[in-house]
Amino acid sequence: MSFTDIYSIAGSAMTAQTVRLNTVASNLANADAVSANPDDVYKAMKPVFATVYNKTQLSQGNAAYPHAEVRIVDVVKSQGDAEKRFEPHSPLADDEGYVYYPDVDVVAEMADMMSATRSFETNVSVLSNVKSMQQGLLRLGEGNR
Numbered sequence: 001m002s003f004t005d006i007y008s009i010a011g012s013a014m015t016a017q018t019v020r021l022n023t024v025a026s027n028l029a030n031a032d033a034v035s036a037n038p039d040d041v042y043k044a045m046k047p048v049f050a051t052v053y054n055k056t057q058l059s060q061g062n063a064a065y066p067h068a069e070v071r072i073v074d075v076v077k078s079q080g081d082a083e084k085r086f087e088p089h090s091p092l093a094d095d096e097g098y099v100y101y102p103d104v105d106v107v108a109e110m111a112d113m114m115s116a117t118r119s120f121e122t123n124v125s126v127l128s129n130v131k132s133m134q135q136g137l138l139r140l141g142e143g144n145r
Contacts, residue, residue: 005067017119021120027104027109030102041082048075080102082101084099085099085101
């Protein structure tokens with residue numbers, strides 16, 4: 001596996017986690033968004049990831065080394081029902097005094113955010129280690145002069 005492959009794999013993972021963090025941020029920002037109609041309430045979003053397997057030819061011989069990258073297939077909206085609350089003093093309340101809140105689980109979103117952050121940081125560490133390896137290889141070449 002070449003260094004370029006490692007950069008590609010880590011980069012695809014970082015892109016996926018960035019999309020995941022963006023959807024979490026959107027869900028948290030809209031967790032308390034009130035609507036007058038249950039059909040107009042915000043729907044939480046979740047990214048859908050897929051693994052793409054590739055084979056890389058080794059520089060010597062015919063062996064191929066498999067590696068997998070992360071791809072973002074889609075971002076889907078939650079099918080959860082809106083939460084109906086009795087708030088007759090709200091300017092958005094319907095004739096019966098109800099407003100509707102999105103079905104966003106703030107605790108689950110925070111856990112998802114922490115997981116995405118840790119995954120992103122791990123891939124940053126991978127890139128940092130690859131950079132150190134490359135610099136070490138360059139220093140080896142300098143010693144032969």
